[in-house]
Amino acid sequence: MTGRILLALAGAVSLSLPAIACARTPAQVDTPAGTLQGTSEAGITVFRGIPYAEAPTGERRWQAPVPATDWEGVRDATAFGPVCHQPPSRPGSIYAEERAEMSEDCLSLNVWAPENAENAPVFVWIHGGSLIGGAGSDSMYDGARLAAEGLVVVTINYRVGILGFLAHPELSAESPDNISGNYGLLDQIEALRWVNRNIAAFGGDPANVTIAGESAGALSVMYLMGAPAAHGLFARAIAQSGYMVSAHTLRGNPHGVPSAEEMGVWLAGQTGHENLAALRAADPQDLTMASAMTGYFPFPAIDGHVLPDQLVDQFDRGEQAQVPILAGFNEGEIRSLRFLLPEAPETGETYTAEIEARYGELAPAFLELYPAGDLEESLLAITRDAMYGWTAMRLVRSQNAAGHASYLYYFNHSYPAADEMDLHAFHAAEIPYAFGTLDRTPPYWPAIPETARETALSDAMVGYWVSFARDGVPVAEGFPAWSAYGDTQAYMEFAGEPRPGAGLMPGMFELHEDVVCRRRAAGIAWNWNIGIISPPLPAGAPECR
Template identity: 35%
Template sequence: MASAFALSAHQGFAASAIGIVNVEGGRVSGVEPDIPSVEVFKGIPFAAPTSGENRFRPPQPVVKWEGVKKADTWGDQALQDIHGNPTGAFWGDEFYFDPEFLPKASENGLNLNVWTPAKSKGQKLPVYVWIHGGANHHGYASEMEFYASKLAQKGIIVVAIQYRVGAPGFLALPELSAESPHKVSGNYAILDQIKALEWVRDNIAGFGGDPKNVTIGGQSAGARNSTMLLRSPLAKGLFHRAVIESGQTGLFSSPMQKLAEREEANRKGLEQVFGKATSLADLRAIPTDDFIAKTAPDGKTQLYEALHKATNLPAQHALDGYVFTEQSVDLLKPGALDGIDIMVGGTSDEYTSLTGGPDKTFTDTEMAEAMGKIGYDDAWKDVYRPSDPQDAYRKSLRARADYNLQGYILSAEIAKSRNKNFNIYTFYFNHAPPGRNTEFYGSFHSSDLWYFMNSMRDKPGQRLWTSADYRMGDTMSSYLANFVKSGNPNGGNLPEWPQGGKGTFMRFHDGYAFSVKQTPYPERDKLNRDTIIRVQKLDGMK
């Protein structure tokens, strides 16, 4: 198959505006992507490999290199199964079909990509640090939907970072805490992200960026990690605004475990995987390739997968008093977000691509159980009225996404009322990409990435994009670039996007942006708002 973004034959030979850049560890040079006014530096290491004695430790300093590193190749993914989303299945056909965008995985995955449109090193352009999703189980910075040349062309530097996922990113154990100078363990993925932000602070000026004007952003697990960075005192001052796409809980609390509880749960989980007590030395001695190539002692489950399920569900982040404190994790307390600007929202059909499929059905009992798990009382029966078993299943999926949307809107209102120097903008992505059973999948989870990143291309394997898609991509990426520049998405000829403190949000639909106060289903909006107020015990809210 032809590469989805086959680069021009003269790549690497075009005149460079930035030239050679001195960074932590050595010197790097970039290459030209498909936009001549942008330069990309691929796979720059920001920390040492995480194998051996560095496994289950905070990120260590970069290993220095000699000469000029030609940053023309995507860096390794963090350790994971790179074939976990094969072609022929939904996600493989959407994002992972092109080998050009599927680098190998290893424990040398703490690297990043820099996209810069700067004309000189002293230009001081705003910086957008992108944090990939993947349930903190998989994902990487060079996925094709993150191809950021057109976004960078709008006058911002985009830095896409990687971090450890699965058990390597979150394992907490008493033995690990005992060797830590802070007497903590786990949260390595967050420490990786903080290390990347420190790299940006110390090195981005060489690429024409302004370390005093940094926005973080992510989608799905990347969005949750962005909210976790908002919660960490270690990240304070490293960024100035945040973009939260499909983070599910919005600014409300996110699942966490106290460190002692997590240590004990992880210890028991390891015993279940290995059938015996396992020492830290044993874990560090496992060859990297064995995590993917070999199974757990049960002979059935891939070792990487078994460890992830045993240690990272249902919660991943540890409340340890260091990376996260009791005082720092509440984003809705008065003043918690002073000085930070936020863009937050999600898609209208988050769960069509995450659970089941277009042919799945629900009985009346199954639908009632599903709606109860969301948090509804019997009032849902007057609002989500299915016409048949297939419609019952589909309406239950839409209800979950509707609930998330009202959570974004409501938490934005609360945050706006409790912070003085604070701007927040909410959005609802309701634009369905073309083809591939769009009638069922609609605006599926992650579909907004093509548009915010403006990464759609007329290339083999991608969807057959329409003029409405390209118009939507140009509009959404312009809002995003404006927000990264100033904390305000408005500017140019874009439709006005009011702040979200009074329930107003931007709806992206059929290629256009609309400022609205309700979805096309106001009765669903009210049910979900009322349900969240009850579930979150928000006395006094309407």
């Protein structure tokens, strides 16, 4: 991807405004880590900027996080901590915002808890932002509404971009496990360990933790499900608009792409740094910007230790965390991410010929789902389904097959301001509804009207999300029952109001599962190379038929 695309992605899920002012009174909590001074706001205690780990910097940059040192006395927790280094949001993007202070010392978390909570379910939110940007302090992630419904809410920062995911042979040589990369994921695991040790002090139940995230946050949720070190640290998972694409291996190129270490060597050269010492001496923000402009796309690496294998392989073997899941995607995912689309062919005939040449025996099924008659809508749907729709269904199918309650949703809701921008049910549009933060969207976000219809939909989603985090079954009082995926392939559509259904998008999952299966068998990556830019699809391997 180009630097332009990466900077667009960096703004794609960077979401915040200053929090709405409200009356605050002091609040204290004694945790195993030390005493915190926070605030009490409308019956919710809030503690911000709590350090859960130290991010190694300077000569120790690119190492696993070090658990934060316990402190003596009372630590101020009334302000959010600095965000991790990242590029500025793309000007004019609906996701754009002004970032606060940035620092390498950014590994902090925030807690919202009902006053006098006891053994309350815990909801840990992992922010999106393409692993390039974002922060746990973003205002749409304000946990007050979810806490008012009985959850202890935690949002976290983790290292992103080159500082969070660089793999390099010199780094691997320093490691006792001979690995590198995945530092941002290690941060997330360390945050979950901190929660496990300390959350009871806030009234949370460390045995009842739900990890949740959207976009790159949902990607992180899936990798935490695959990471052995994270198993046992959470009891449930929520993945909103996740994408289970192929990842680079630390070494070798089994899918025809450079290894993560090769990418790191290339990146060091492209940014003008000949070795690890030079990289560590560089200013962190300068390095962040230089790496983004090269087109570097940060991603977890399959290293055989933190991440044993590709997610699809782990899920097929049943090696993922054995937990219930709630997962879904949005109708208009790509309407706000059009930079992911290939250039449209000039005619429907050209499109049809390209699909026939690339998909062979699967072309008829492909063209039935994505016809040439409306090229724009078909191109939008192809990318949406291959990345987000297939992933959501694979998650619920896998966990259902493993005997865990699994729930699928389809967000298909819009409102006038979004429709005027051709952003029906766009990527991340569901977040303020699920968090109950309809009034805390970024400046250029299509304004959500203050109507009973929007409030009711948010009430429903908050209810379902809270109930799932509490006991693994999404229930919202006064709204339709949400059945588990099960044998009927049940799902819940959010389109103006919750609408139960069964058999979402017949044939969609089967087509993309067949495509991924054939690519896996032939050693071809499965990611953004779909539709008219797909490599020719191999004939079906026996296991793919």
